[in-house]
Amino acid sequence: MGHKRVKAAVLSLVVLGLGQIFNRQYVKGIILLLIDILGITFFSNTLAHAIWGIYTLGEAPSQMVLVDGITKNVPGDHSIFLLIEGIIVLILFLIFVSIYIYGVRDAYQVGKACDQGELTPGVKLFKYKTDKFPYVLLILPAIGVLFITVMPVIFMILVSFTNYFAPEHIPPANLVSWTGFQTYIDLVQLKMWSSTFFGVLSWTVIWAIIATTTCYFGGLLVALLIQQKGIRFKSAWRTIFILPYAIPQIISLLVMRNLFNGQFGPINQYLAFFGLDKIPWLTDPLWAKVTVIVVNMWVGIPVSLILILGILTSIHRDLYEAAEVDGASAYQKFRVITLPMVMFATAPVLIMQFAGNINNFNVIYLMTNGDPKVGDYRFAGATDLLVTWLYKLTLDNSQFNIASAVGIVIFIMVASLSIWSFRKTASFREEDIIQ
Numbered sequence: 001m002g003h004k005r006v007k008a009a010v011l012s013l014v015v016l017g018l019g020q021i022f023n024r025q026y027v028k029g030i031i032l033l034l035i036d037i038l039g040i041t042f043f044s045n046t047l048a049h050a051i052w053g054i055y056t057l058g059e060a061p062s063q064m065v066l067v068d069g070i071t072k073n074v075p076g077d078h079s080i081f082l083l084i085e086g087i088i089v090l091i092l093f094l095i096f097v098s099i100y101i102y103g104v105r106d107a108y109q110v111g112k113a114c115d116q117g118e119l120t121p122g123v124k125l126f127k128y129k130t131d132k133f134p135y136v137l138l139i140l141p142a143i144g145v146l147f148i149t150v151m152p153v154i155f156m157i158l159v160s161f162t163n164y165f166a167p168e169h170i171p172p173a174n175l176v177s178w179t180g181f182q183t184y185i186d187l188v189q190l191k192m193w194s195s196t197f198f199g200v201l202s203w204t205v206i207w208a209i210i211a212t213t214t215c216y217f218g219g220l221l222v223a224l225l226i227q228q229k230g231i232r233f234k235s236a237w238r239t240i241f242i243l244p245y246a247i248p249q250i251i252s253l254l255v256m257r258n259l260f261n262g263q264f265g266p267i268n269q270y271l272a273f274f275g276l277d278k279i280p281w282l283t284d285p286l287w288a289k290v291t292v293i294v295v296n297m298w299v300g301i302p303v304s305l306i307l308i309l310g311i312l313t314s315i316h317r318d319l320y321e322a323a324e325v326d327g328a329s330a331y332q333k334f335r336v337i338t339l340p341m342v343m344f345a346t347a348p349v350l351i352m353q354f355a356g357n358i359n360n361f362n363v364i365y366l367m368t369n370g371d372p373k374v375g376d377y378r379f380a381g382a383t384d385l386l387v388t389w390l391y392k393l394t395l396d397n398s399q400f401n402i403a404s405a406v407g408i409v410i411f412i413m414v415a416s417l418s419i420w421s422f423r424k425t426a427s428f429r430e431e432d433i434i435q
Helices: 004-014 018-022 026-058 077-117 129-157 184-189 191-226 234-246 247-261 266-273 285-314 316-325 330-358 360-369 385-397 400-423
Strands: 061-068 072-076
Touching: 004 018, 004 077, 018 026, 018 077, 018 316, 077 129, 129 400, 184 191, 184 400, 191 234, 191 285, 191 330, 191 385, 191 400, 234 247, 234 285, 247 266, 247 360, 285 330, 285 360, 316 330, 330 400, 360 385, 385 400
Parallel strands: none
Antiparallel strands: 061 072
C-alpha cells in the first residue's frame, strides 16, 4: 500500500510526465514530458539573461561610432526592452513551475487512487476526475489575462521605481536605472509635482462623486416620471431619453464643445442677443468644471435610465397595492419599496460607475482637453483628472516614471474603493439568495 503513489510522484519530480506514464496516463504524460523538454530548453537560454536584464537594466547604451570615416550606430542595451523581456520570461517560468507542481501532485493523487483500489490498471486514467474539465477550458483566457492585463500592471509598477523620463534617460541612447521610491517621494514632496498631484487628485475625487450621483439619481428621477400612472406614450419617452446614449459619445461631446464655445458658441450668442454677458464656459476653471459635469449628465443619465427602468418594471404591483391599503403616501412607497429594491439591484453597477468616472477620459479630454491652464500645475489643467494627466505625462511629455506612479495611485484608488464598497452592498452579502 502506498508504493505506487510515491513512485509516481518521484518519477514526475525527476522528469515531468514520467509519473503519469507510470500511472498509464499516456496522453497526459506525453504532453507534460514535451512541456518539460521545451521548458528546460527555453529557460536554460533565457532565464539568466532575463534576471540580469531586470537587475541591471542594461550596461551599454547605443552609441554613434566613427568607423573608416563613416558614422555608424553601434547597438547597445535597451533598458525598457530588457525589462519587458525579463517580465515575460519570469511569468512564463512561473507558469512552468506551476505546471511542474501540478504534474507531481497529479501523479501522486492518481497513484494514491490506484493504491486504494479506486482505479485499476487498464482503464483510461487520463480521463480521471473529469470534474476538472472546466479548469482546462479556463486556462486560455487565464493566460490572456495574465499577459494582457497583469503583465502591463507589473511593468507599470516597475517603471515607477526607475528614472525613465525625458530627455536624460530615454533608451536606446541612454540607459534607465533603478531609483527606488524616489518617484513617489517627488510626487508628494517636490513642490512642482505635489501641487499638481494633490490638486488633480482632489478634483478627481470630487468629479467622481458628483458625476456618479448626478447621473444615477438623474436617471432614477426620469425613470420614475416615465413609469408614473397616467403618462401616455411611455415607449416614445423612453426612446427620446435613450437617444443621447445611442449616439456615439465622441459626436455628442464635440457638438457640446462647440455649443459651449465662449466666443462663437450658440449658447453665448443667445445670451448676448438678450443683452446678457457671455459666460466663459470652458475658459474659467470653475465654469469649466460645472460645464463638464452638466455634459456628463447628458451622456450618463441614459445609462442609469435604461438600467433602472428594467428594475422598476420587475417590482411586483402587489407591494404597492398593499402599501396603499395601509395608507402609505407616494413618498413612503418610494422610500420603503422602490428605492431599496432599486439600490439592491444596482449597487454593484453604481460602484462600477464610480470607478468608471475616476477614469472618465472621454468627457474631460474631448470637452476641455484638461484646460483651462493653472499657473502652478505641471503638465495639467483645472479640469484634468488623474487619467488625463497621466495621458499628457506619457504621450506629450515622456514623463514615464511619474506617469507610472500616477497609474499606481489610480489602480489603488479604484481597486480598494470598488472592493470595499462592493463587499458592503446588500447584493454581495445576500448573494446566497440567488444561488
